[in-house]
Amino acid sequence: MKLASRTTRITPSPTLQLSATVKALVAQGQQVFDFTAGEPSFDSPEEAKEAAYEAIRSGFTKYTAVTGIDDLKEAIIEKFQRDQGLTYSRSQILVSCGAKHTLFNLALAVFETDDEVLIPAPYWVSYPEQILVADAKPVIFPTSESSGYAINVKALESAITDRTKAIILNSPCNPTGSMYDRQTLEGIAQLALQHNLLIISDEIYEKMVYDQHRHYSIASLGTDIAKHTIIVNGVSKSYSMTGWRIGYAAGPEKLIKAMGDIQSQSTSNPSSISQKAAIGALRNSDAFIQHMVKELEIRRKAIVEGLNRIPGIHCPMPAGAFYAFPSVGQLLGRRFQGETLSTPLSFANFFLKEAQVACVPGEPFGSPTHLRFSYTGTLEVIEEGLQHLSEAVAKLE
Numbered sequence: 001m002k003l004a005s006r007t008t009r010i011t012p013s014p015t016l017q018l019s020a021t022v023k024a025l026v027a028q029g030q031q032v033f034d035f036t037a038g039e040p041s042f043d044s045p046e047e048a049k050e051a052a053y054e055a056i057r058s059g060f061t062k063y064t065a066v067t068g069i070d071d072l073k074e075a076i077i078e079k080f081q082r083d084q085g086l087t088y089s090r091s092q093i094l095v096s097c098g099a100k101h102t103l104f105n106l107a108l109a110v111f112e113t114d115d116e117v118l119i120p121a122p123y124w125v126s127y128p129e130q131i132l133v134a135d136a137k138p139v140i141f142p143t144s145e146s147s148g149y150a151i152n153v154k155a156l157e158s159a160i161t162d163r164t165k166a167i168i169l170n171s172p173c174n175p176t177g178s179m180y181d182r183q184t185l186e187g188i189a190q191l192a193l194q195h196n197l198l199i200i201s202d203e204i205y206e207k208m209v210y211d212q213h214r215h216y217s218i219a220s221l222g223t224d225i226a227k228h229t230i231i232v233n234g235v236s237k238s239y240s241m242t243g244w245r246i247g248y249a250a251g252p253e254k255l256i257k258a259m260g261d262i263q264s265q266s267t268s269n270p271s272s273i274s275q276k277a278a279i280g281a282l283r284n285s286d287a288f289i290q291h292m293v294k295e296l297e298i299r300r301k302a303i304v305e306g307l308n309r310i311p312g313i314h315c316p317m318p319a320g321a322f323y324a325f326p327s328v329g330q331l332l333g334r335r336f337q338g339e340t341l342s343t344p345l346s347f348a349n350f351f352l353k354e355a356q357v358a359c360v361p362g363e364p365f366g367s368p369t370h371l372r373f374s375y376t377g378t379l380e381v382i383e384e385g386l387q388h389l390s391e392a393v394a395k396l397e
């Protein structure tokens, strides 16, 4: 049997693969300091669980409306009004099986052969792959750590061609933790209006923001840009509900309708029980978020300071999300037991073997010099893991 060519265009999610490797090592009884997780380590909020128990008890266990139940759409509409001052109607909201699924529906609804989609790098691993599945072309727009991964709007404009259809923004960003300031967003909004681009704004980490930083949605900058923007969000990260699989989109009615039609012929509705749980979280779990973010803040400081104490590793303080993204640029080319370590991937393998530390190499995020460390684990794991890391780096020739 010959498989479809799209199967060879894409690579399976490297982060999920790595997590599987770590789980297998742990199952064999090996100690692993795991920094690969793309999810918070906290339990889901009680309010979500209670709503789910009640859904099961009351028999709310059948198909629902494909695009999500009205009550959840209302809770999402309230969220946008409360947090971003944005007004949406139900026909502008789509609930899907996780934000990844939201983005997949979106890619299929908007992109086709020869379309170009601008993605600032470093980027979340799934963006380019989903665009490739939709037969379109990801166009990577590089940004650098030295400028805080900021987008230079002039440079961005020169990357726009008459085939550019959309740009993907992810602030706070996975993997860098960087955020766009208001001025940059205003510049990008102007470009989008001038060149008739769709802005895809992935705001899944909007609640995980530290220090003086503030999350702005580009859609909140004006009604014109709101019409050109689709916001993607979900309960996975904010409420530590990755397993429940609820993501959502808010945007132009025509686009939401097309995404819903695609969903109607693939997954149908997201789980009825999870939808009820998401309502419980969105309406009642503010205190949960505050507690989690406070904890993450402590871990963020511990990991960034610890990484910076290791000679050759350099790590900026991330503004949001829950990832540290240190550079091993100064260590590239060093040797261990006669072997030259010249890529983040070779360092990730070295760290796993010599330090029992699992992290994600930068290559699939579009970075040839960095590694991603998730800091959702406990402080003990962070501190012990860093100690092992430091000892391993000291062994490099």
Ligand SMILES: *Cc1c(COP(=O)(O)O)cnc(C)c1O
Pocket: 038, 097, 098, 099, 100, 101, 124, 170, 174, 202, 204, 234, 235, 236, 237, 242, 245, 246, 247
């Ligand atoms: C985790 C993540 C998602 C997807 O989350 P779901 O669990 O599918 O809701 C989307 N975008 C980014 C940047 C993420 O890190």
